[in-house]
Amino acid sequence: MFKNLIFFAREDHPHIGGQAVIEGVMIRNKDIYSIAVRKPDGNIQVVKKDINSPVKRYKILKAPFVRGITVLIENLVLGIKSLLYSAQIAMPEDEKKDSKKKDNKDKQNSDIFIFLSMLPAILLGIVLFIVIPNLATHYIGIVEKNSPFLFHIIAGFMRLALFILYILGISLIKDIRRTFQYHGAEHKSIYCYEAGKPLVVEEARKYKTLHPRCGTSFLFFVFVVAIIVFPVITLLIEKFYPGFGELNLAIRKSILIVSHILVALPIISSLSYELLKLTDKMKSMIFMKILISPGLFLQKITTSEPDDSQLEVALEAVKAVL
Secondary structure (H helix, E strand, C coil), X not given: CXXXXXXXXXXXXXXXXXXXXXXXXXXXXXXXXXXXXXXXXCCEEEEXXXXXXXXXXCHHHHCCCCHHHHHHHHHHHHHHHHHHHHHHHHCCHHHCCHHXXXXXXXXXXXXXXXXXXXXXXXXXXXXXXXXXXXXXXHHCCCCCCCCHHHHHHHHHHHHHHHHHHHHHHHCCCHHHHHHHHHHHHHHHHHHHHHCCCCCCHHHHCCCCCCCCCEXXXXXXXXXXXXXXXXXXXXXXXXXHCHHHHHCCHHHHHHHHHHHHHHHHHHHHHHHHHHHHHHHHHCCCCHHHHHHHHHHHHHHHHHCCCCCHHHXXXXXXXXXXXX
């Protein structure tokens, strides 16, 4: 879900963020979110809903180095819900079947259906960005148990290369290109809001499509932090299980990959979130500008210049949550 835009509470603005969806934009403001979608007849449909966040019940989830994984899971679930809703609204009328409307709505509100919708994307991400780089690095002759840090530096570059190839590949799909335009519209509308300008197309049009707190930048930090955390996990396993290096290759790799998913990824997500938060606080420093520049470069692929009609949709989503 690299289209997510992550924002933090600011003194002069409430907490706000968003995501491009099918023919529209989702915007979140603390405990509410809105989805604005361009319907086939040209009108804009806007819906606003409450968010029942567990953070309100369990304060520990707001603690540093815990909140990152909380935000990631919440945004993932909210993103899937928003995509399912937008797909239903943006569908041409002649493709809708009255007998299926209620079933689709019921499914969209089902936690099980949301989980099943997320599962293929999660499995694809695990295979592309964990399993393939790990095995490919091994088979080019780098042995993880001998040089864990070198191993994961090379695997990290492979992971990043696969990610760039992946987003370049999907950008060739017409519907994805339109979603990338809505991604740009989302960023422009957020910039306009943060600047305190009137939320109109003429103002939003002036701003950039690249935003330093975009989920694409978050993913770049995930790739970098993984290079550090993954070898540490390997060293810890070897320390507490001295015979680990003598195990069969398939068993050893299976243990490492599972530990990367269940142990390392929550740590990596939390550290990456804190790093993103730090760059937001200190974004005027030259070092921080250098740090966020690769994420902005990746956004040149995941965002495109929107047209005025797309900006109009994004601005309606922002207005709905204010």
